[in-house]
Amino acid sequence: MPxxxxxxxxxxxxxxxAFDGPLSTVRGVTGRCHEWTGARNEKGYGTFWFxxxxxxxxxxxRLAGLPLPADLDVDHRCRNRAxxxxxxxRAVTHRVNLLASTNHVALRAAQTACHRGHPxxxxxxxxxxxxxxxxxxxxxxxxxxxxxxTPERIAA
Numbered sequence: 001m002p003x004x005x006x007x008x009x010x011x012x013x014x015x016x017x018a019f020d021g022p023l024s025t026v027r028g029v030t031g032r033c034h035e036w037t038g039a040r041n042e043k044g045y046g047t048f049w050f051x052x053x054x055x056x057x058x059x060x061x062r063l064a065g066l067p068l069p070a071d072l073d074v075d076h077r078c079r080n081r082a083x084x085x086x087x088x089x090r091a092v093t094h095r096v097n098l099l100a101s102t103n104h105v106a107l108r109a110a111q112t113a114c115h116r117g118h119p120x121x122x123x124x125x126x127x128x129x130x131x132x133x134x135x136x137x138x139x140x141x142x143x144x145x146x147x148x149x150t151p152e153r154i155a156a
Contacts, residue, residue: 024078034085060084
């Protein structure tokens with residue numbers, strides 16, 4: 001009996017895709033997600049062996065014939081990390097990808113005012129050494145002792 005032919009990389013890839021995934025709830029993203037059913041990494045992104053481990057959504061972007069410079073991320077417009085549907089993917093800078101996400105970094109960056117309502121603008125924003133933003137008005141009020149920050153001041 002002759003040996004079985006080795007499956008092609010494309011066959012191995014597409015055999016791990018479920019084309020009947022969930023519908024995207026994101027505005028402007030149409031159609032069902034094509035979900036990766038193969039291995040996933042700890043963050044939920046599909047992984048695929050192609051001579052080395054590659055992310056399944058990046059490989060799908062290349063298979064679709066779309067240009068992907070090395071310095072760009074592939075963003076899931078549908079917000080489904082397992083999706084490999086090329087129409088749900090776009091090449092963006094790392095910053096755009098982070099700000100489009102729903103993680104704490106994006107939520108903080110989207111804030112336009114501090115928790116007391118003072119605006120984060122050029123005059124009222126202080127950049128800390130770690131890159132976070134601080135409200136100048138609140139910082140000055142704390143320094144003058146106007147903000148009750150210690151239990152003793154609150155009790156008084």
